[in-house]
Amino acid sequence: MATTQHHTHSRATMTAAGGLTIFASVMLFVSGVLDILRGIMAVAQDDVFVTSPNYVFKFDLTSWGWIHLALGAVAVVVSLGLFTAATWARVTGVGIAALLIIANFLSIPYYPVWSLTLIALYGFVIWALCVVKPDEDGI
DSSP: OOOOOOOOOOHHHHHHHHHHHHHHHHHHHHHHHHHHHHHHHHHTTOTTSOOOSSOTTOOOHHHHHHHHHHHHHHHHHHHHHHTTTOHHHHHHHHHHHHHHHHHHHHTTTTSHHHHHHHHHHHHHHHHHHHHSOGGGOOO
């Protein structure tokens, strides 16, 4: 005979899990919008960016702009999915945040302080999406 176990979660646990998912959605949305704006600035050849002629991962500024613009747009779409607590959005959210961490790391010479700030924000997003168990999404 097989026995089944039913997991019961306290209301506080469910609230904390929902809160972390909402936190990740808002952070991913805000960071995605900021990356979109950064991409627009780079495509427009804004003077905000630092020029670094001797960098290993050298792309032209317009290329970095399109990369940040595309990844930022995907991050905004995924963040909207996170508001519904969809599993696909959690998995994709971790993936897109990881890609954006890599993109911001590679663009540190062009805009160092902002790149490090966004790396930290995306790190928080990954943490918030990974710390909640899938069956605790009680938003």
